[in-house]
Amino acid sequence: MRYVLFDVDGTLIDAVSNQRRVWAAWAERYGLNADKVYEVALRTRPTETFAQVAADRDPRECLAALHELEDEDVRSGVYAAFDGAAELLRGLPSGSWALVTSNYEHRVRGRFRRTGLPMPDVIVDAAAVDEGKPSPAPYLRAAAMLSAAPEDCLVIEDAPTGVESGLRAGMTVWGVNAPVAVEGVHHHFGSLREAVPSVLAFAAGGGLRDGTKL
Template identity: 80%
Template sequence: MISEPARQGRMKYVLFDVDGTLIDAVSNQRRVWGTWAERYKLDADEVYQVALRTRPMEAFAQVAADHDPRECLATLHELEDEDVRSGIYAAFDGASELLHSLPLGSWALVTSNYEHRVRGRFLRTGLPVPGVIVDAAAVEEGKPSPVPYLRAAQQLGARPEECLVIEDAPSGVRAGLRAGMTVWGVNATVAVEGVHRHFDRLREAVPHILAFASGPHGNAAV
């Protein structure tokens, strides 16, 4: 059994979503899905609205039910990989300072994308890559399931109550809350339902995230 002083001295952990939280990829995602829709002669705006709310295979079932979903996914992967190589990316203001300031082993990435794309984008934007990345291939259940965030905590050796989740999207917020973690929302003008704190921009959250990472146990939602 761990004594109370030992508990208070335990490390704190920060788990980050990637697209929309650390990397500004909205225009890239819209362009990729637009090109994908053109390949299948579908309405690009309608496809993108569905893609925003669902995982790819679920989106295919809704907008391209008469096509082989494996073929649809292969086409999407091809377009996304090309976008990583040639698309224009930018990290959100504050992301580089924040990630470079966090202690090694205290943070992870939890993404619905794939690790090789995350690494490609981070390389192009100069962001450091952590030792733990939980991507779409690492779990059978994606967000809003708590599984991705719980997997990241497990790999870091953290308890859920020691983790702060930084998210921009409702599905990610729900995933963090279901995992029993503190969840802060960023990069949205309206707070996502359920978040413990909300910041319009990541830059505004940076000092508070760093304070969480170095502060005493139990101040997560302050």
């Protein structure tokens, strides 16, 4: 059996504008330049962002404020699934796929409800592991929960930290939703829609693996 492990934001759900709005509101709360804050936030985890842009502030207070804004955005923001996401997830066998996200499960569930995407049985979120991406821990945790061997898992990612996480876990990693391939991916698709046939073929035991035909 083959397994597919998906990142969420930027891979299945287009959340860029939402993330920008959240960080802009957070920056305004602390009297900071929104563009500069977002530029840092794109490259680092929240606690690292706070250390760089608001070193004089209590990081726990900063994180609480960010979580408040993110939760409100899940309730009231507008979200869209990438083209092909619903078809792909509904086409995968039950128990053969999981979500691996740096976000929190309740927000992921809220976004999936808003976009009508089906939910899997397994979600590995920021609270499920001690080390997030680019550590291999999140993807290895998902594989263990599916009773899957890493070599039987395909990771679908859009960002360098997620790609590194999947590669370090010993899995096949395909990149999507970027004009240029992220370094290290075994195969690159410009969009999720382009990847749908190959991902379904992989899950069925055929198609591409490590960028070559099986």
